[in-house]
Amino acid sequence: MITAVVFDLDGVLIDTEPVWEEVRRAYVAETGGTWLPEAQRRLMGMSTAEWSRYLGADLGVGRDPERVATEVIERMAGRYEQRLPLVPGAVDAVRRLAARFPLGLASSSPRRLIDRVLVVAGLADAFTVTLSTEQVAAGKPSPDVYLAAAERLGVPPSECAAVEDSSNGLRAAAAAGMAVIAMPHAAYPPAPDALALADLVIATPEELTTEAVARLR
Known part of the structure; x- marks a missing residue:
């Protein structure tokens, strides 16, 4: 599960x-x-x-x-x-999943920017764990940040779903052994081999429902 x-x-x-x-x-x-x-x-x-x-x-x-x-x-x-360019529907998706699952954040952004974004977006209380790749040995596509997030959540990586958009992010999540949800960016689409690692591909955060996540395992 x-x-x-x-x-x-x-x-x-x-x-x-x-x-x-x-x-x-x-x-x-x-x-x-x-x-x-x-x-x-x-x-x-x-x-x-x-x-x-x-x-x-x-x-x-x-x-x-x-x-x-x-x-x-x-x-x-x-x-x-x-201006904080929030993806439409992203805040609602986080709140929707937070009602059922503990949430982590595994970002390549520096700690200073992560903290600022979460405060401005009103999501600082939604995540149990937030990590920057500054805090681990190697950035994505290394799985380090995802493995560290799972460890801090107290959940095996195989029981985690990761939501990613980039080639390196998809590769990192898959290498960590997580179920991978891809939400490709239209202007920066992931490489076909990276996208093939996804268990689920969605176009918008509106498709990120608790039912869709639960079906991944």
């Missing part, structure tokens, strides 16, 4: 993948780096330490990772203050 549900954040609850790309692209350009065609695909799922090193070294920003992370996160926080 499914006894807990773990959500991703970016692309599932908030539509911020376009914001991340815009902010990072501008930052790379301003610092004399070069944005590569595969950059956004590779960045999705990376932890803060991983993407800040990638921007600094691979994309030619030429600044130390700590400075890159601080400056990019500050820009993202400013964008969230202007």
Whole structure:
């Protein structure tokens, strides 16, 4: 049986993948780096330490990772203050599932942004566990953050369902042994091999019902 549900954040609850790309692209350009065609695909799922090193070294920003992370996160926080792009129906979906299951959050966003989003969205009390990939050894597609969420929930990974949108997120959840729910982003669709790992594919949070989750196992 499914006894807990773990959500991703970016692309599932908030539509911020376009914001991340815009902010990072501008930052790379301003610092004399070069944005590569595969950059956004590779960045999705990376932890803060991983993407800040990638921007600094691979994309030619030429600044130390700590400075890159601080400056990019500050820009993202400013964008969230202007407008939080919640996915329509996401808050209701979280509340609906929280009435039946303990919930976790396993995000590649930094801790500062996770906490801010949950407060602004009014969901700070909905999750039993919230984790950033900053808090584990490796970001997605490594299963580390999902395994840590299951451990803190006190539930075997095989009894958890994970809700994801990106290729690396889907791979991470599947590698953790969780039932995988894919909600692909139209502008950033997952790779076919990653989508094939999903036990359930939905188009909108409205399809994320307790009955659909319970049927996964």
